[in-house]
Amino acid sequence: MNIATPPPGGQRIPVAVLGATGSVGQRMVSLLADHPWFEPRVLLASERSAGRKFSEAASWILPGPIPAAVADLEVLHVGAPPDVPLVFSALDASVAGAAEKTCAEAGSLVVSNARSHRYDRDVPLLVPEVNADHLDLLPHQSTTGGIITNPNCSTIGLVLALKPLSDRFGVRRVSVVTLQALSGAGLPGVPSMHVIDNVIPFIPGEEEKLEKEPLKILGTLKGSHVEPADLVVSAQCNRVPVLDGHTEAVSIELASGASEDDLWEAWVGFRGEPQRLELPSAPRQPIHRIRRPDGPQPRLHRDLEGGMATAIGRLRTCPILDFRFVLLSHNTLRGAAGGSLLAGELAMARGLVPGVTGM
Amino acid sequence: MNIATPPPGGQRIPVAVLGATGSVGQRMVSLLADHPWFEPRVLLASERSAGRKFSEAASWILPGPIPAAVADLEVLHVGAPPDVPLVFSALDASVAGAAEKTCAEAGSLVVSNARSHRYDRDVPLLVPEVNADHLDLLPHQSTTGGIITNPNCSTIGLVLALKPLSDRFGVRRVSVVTLQALSGAGLPGVPSMHVIDNVIPFIPGEEEKLEKEPLKILGTLKGSHVEPADLVVSAQCNRVPVLDGHTEAVSIELASGASEDDLWEAWVGFRGEPQRLELPSAPRQPIHRIRRPDGPQPRLHRDLEGGMATAIGRLRTCPILDFRFVLLSHNTLRGAAGGSLLAGELAMARGLVPGVTGM
Amino acid sequence: MNIATPPPGGQRIPVAVLGATGSVGQRMVSLLADHPWFEPRVLLASERSAGRKFSEAASWILPGPIPAAVADLEVLHVGAPPDVPLVFSALDASVAGAAEKTCAEAGSLVVSNARSHRYDRDVPLLVPEVNADHLDLLPHQSTTGGIITNPNCSTIGLVLALKPLSDRFGVRRVSVVTLQALSGAGLPGVPSMHVIDNVIPFIPGEEEKLEKEPLKILGTLKGSHVEPADLVVSAQCNRVPVLDGHTEAVSIELASGASEDDLWEAWVGFRGEPQRLELPSAPRQPIHRIRRPDGPQPRLHRDLEGGMATAIGRLRTCPILDFRFVLLSHNTLRGAAGGSLLAGELAMARGLVPGVTGM
Amino acid sequence: MNIATPPPGGQRIPVAVLGATGSVGQRMVSLLADHPWFEPRVLLASERSAGRKFSEAASWILPGPIPAAVADLEVLHVGAPPDVPLVFSALDASVAGAAEKTCAEAGSLVVSNARSHRYDRDVPLLVPEVNADHLDLLPHQSTTGGIITNPNCSTIGLVLALKPLSDRFGVRRVSVVTLQALSGAGLPGVPSMHVIDNVIPFIPGEEEKLEKEPLKILGTLKGSHVEPADLVVSAQCNRVPVLDGHTEAVSIELASGASEDDLWEAWVGFRGEPQRLELPSAPRQPIHRIRRPDGPQPRLHRDLEGGMATAIGRLRTCPILDFRFVLLSHNTLRGAAGGSLLAGELAMARGLVPGVTGM
16 A cells, blocks of 8 residues: 555545445455545444444454454444445445445445446446546536445456557457456355355356446546447356455457557556556556466465556467456455545545545 | 176276376276276386385375275386277376377277377377267278377367257357366376465466367368368366366357257257267266256266266357357366276277277 | 165155255255155255245255255245154254254154254264164153254264274273364355365364263163263364365273274274164264275265265374374264164164154 | 564675475565565575576465565575575475585584474574574584574474463473464475365374474473473374464363463463564564454464464363363464574574674
């Protein structure tokens, strides 16, 4: 985390986490504990956890102890909106929609990791390096606060890999087969009896998201809505016995000719607004080239730049489409908790957090 | 195993196994122990094992004890060709080529699991249900015995799935991403430090085989050689922490229109010569439809019909090619040891084993 | 399974399974499908499953398809006792106690895998090879049917190993550290995020059971109750990423002197009443000696004799107590479903199943 | 790593690593790259690696890239002793003995991770917190440099847990059953086919080391040799599918009475010479108490204090000996590479590195 950049308003602002006890929520809390701009002040969860200390309510699964700054916070019920300018939501989609709306109406800016509002016409589906301009949808929203959404964990790595190619060469068709980590299913998530010595070639709803979300993210802002990109994605999703890190085998068809060197140059040189603004959670280099012939691999490369970078390797031509490659992205850091924080930081730098002046 | 069909000549014939102590060799020995046609008489391996009892030379990895029929056989060195009419080879490609040639020259029919002779012009690359007619290449070989090869483990399941479609609708292009089991790498094979909590998106030489072998297998016999099929395959191969069973996510483009029901009908109704001849190792139904939405899965479906059937599920249309599906095939049974035995049985039924009359 | 022994009454009797959709329930149903004495007629489960076909209600986790004989049975709610003479219960302890009592009062003999009634004074805690005589407690029960219990999965392998030593040499103290499989926790059971690249050195309630149950099982029948054995057990229980098969590192102190050969002789020659009666589920030899220096191992030895045998290896002296060894027992076969069936068979052979004459 | 303490002589000294490409060697190189006292100048390995760049010779298995400071170093053959004052050896025991001797004779102080010299009468078997005084054996050695050895990875965690108890209450007997990580077997180490869905209840030579080494480490220095401690250890060792972190289930008998609180107080308050000297690799608190009921666990607690702390949990009385508990120690950090570095630091602080003045 880039701790050199001071908060826009000069001091940390209080934030809340909805769904703080789950697997993504724990990652959020862990990242927020020492965050230079945000201070985790309110943790909310379901009825089962409400009223208990965070350290007792959360079945902690991350290495190391629960951060002292939050261990003793009392977990509140998600029913009542917290009185903070910025709310991060790691709620399950089954309850996220309404709860997030309530917070936005109460005046908070909500950065959501759930799918509930992703396709709302006036809600940005944000990957800060890719479509920062979509934040201009926010003023079109009817709530006093606002809602920003984070895409699905398998979408983020893919869209980061596509963006530099889309900008330079155009991308027409994408075929992607994923090998997704277990943490993507949350807690309790996938039973161990289902995945030891096994893979599961199906993740409910995942292929639909991965085929649809990139079109909005790579789409063009037209006033109060986004025109979807002219792109076809075919996705096949598999669950594998890996704790963290989604691996994706990708084939792409470009609109114009390019060499392997052209693609590497586009990827390695790619920088977005988070890099220009030196946001605290921004990786210095969003895309890393992995040169070893058998990489990227989840265990070796998921933690590059604090889990915020996408690793790409094995670029080669494809006998059906144009090119093939393998990408890897940390699904609960870049793909969920870290991605949400970066979105919140971008919103704050832009002066979109209620009551806080931007950079 | 179908034990009802008596051996063509009325009694079991003696066979040898080259490379008996490895992971595929152990499977072969295990299947041969109670085989109704073949009797494992000679076990051969590298210098390190030669001269020891099989039970001491093999670091046994299969559930259950070493079969009593072979436990006390002395392992011989692969240098001298065994005096048996039929030899199964599970040797590593680095030594298989020469050793198999020696056996064929000494008068044995060799069924090989190694890649060494797969592309020899006069050597059948055999999947018994798919290209039994390619056995007509044998008389064109120069040795007194002969060589038949078994394709790569990831090829077999794919070709079995393609054959019925190829016959009825024509197959033009195939995109396949594999999630391959560890046993495919043999012993000692993949270090455990490399695959716990990890996947490896690269298997040396595997993609080349998977892109090339189906063309020969699905090709047309023209006298003394095979004309490759007009087919394009794009393969991306991954190693996953699964013991046995290769999972493959496949997209295909057909030459003529077909519905999902047409494909299922072609697959489920498919039968080949092993089924017509009721060969001992032949599955009754080579392709099984898996109806649960999250199947096939390695642990649940790899052992269908003694590991000799291919399981297919998740058939759906593809926005880029025509259809997508998931297939699963046991890599050391159907994909190696069992496939070799079936090839040997077919050769025997056809009267191609030296000195043995066919069915 | 020994299918040569005909049912005592000449034909299969109808049986019911309580909790048929769970991990142990599925094993029971699987074993009952082709059972020579019992016919699975009624499957019962919780409200969530009731009213659905078994094939739809059960999230099937065993290799191979759901047996045809039960796939279409409608699952009933556990509330109403089934009208069959023999009931196998795989219910969770939270609901087992009352449901089993209801069945027993309605006239069925219940063989339970739950802990609810294990310490009831008049209820046998039965391992058929070990304490068949404890079935004489049954007439002392107040219900018209009756209840027999199966011990905890980690207890059964241990008690089978202790019994032959206890008979010949006396056993005074036992120190046992377990490495237990995931299936012991049922379904959904242990989250995969908790055990990939991990072990958990704690299983709630397990150590207490393993320290207490052997005393009752190895105890002496005194009319209407069992006098506990004079034995001290120290247990430390760990969960490891293994699907099936509990491994136990054991140290023992004997009452009288013995050599390693004496112990092996006692174990290998051990036979109990199930062997004398040739019950269908009885292993021919309850305890197998594993001679390889690195055995027994779960994946290699858990399925010996259909998962009903206990494997022992690595016997050596102990510098603190007298001897040390490693044992392995299949926790959902011998340790649960198979153990329950064997208990049911023993009860039936003895004429203890209501309305059925014994052997 | 405590980077606040400056090197005794004011600047980093050049060091060499023997066996730099293996699994422990990689850890050493990784820790040395940014070490405040030591500068990795010479990397040595077997013939196969010699002459290649380190980045090409090492099959890197640690998360993140190879440190830039060493990536381009040419790997030298272990045959010729490096001209540096301090050498860390991660060689396999089969070659370590002679190579280390050669270095010591050439004038370097060697800190070895191999077992070759552990029982040499004049060689310290060092755990810096436990027996720093054993360094006084060094002047009795005949070489101009010297040899210090690091104990076996499973010994270190155990001895750290025993030391505070031994000092206060006396320890008479210890029964320990281990669940050991795969990295302890090095590279290629345990084949993945052997440990997926499995445990292996045997590690060659391990139990002997774990029963013998603690006696020397906890023994009393008597001039030129160490009088072994009066202690009996019974060890049973298992390999489990965990990447890093040895878990040990321990029972102990004390010489004098103590309460659980007494034990916790002894452990948590324990400090050794590395803590007093604030050595760079020293954990601030060598032993951490884990309060959650299901801890310590390898994935959650192995990295405490950079992998240099021992975690203890589940303390409770034992019905056979006095107390039972579970400990966890990182086997390639504290148990190998990190432990060696700490030993090197202690030697340097004491002025035992040739040509370097101590603190």
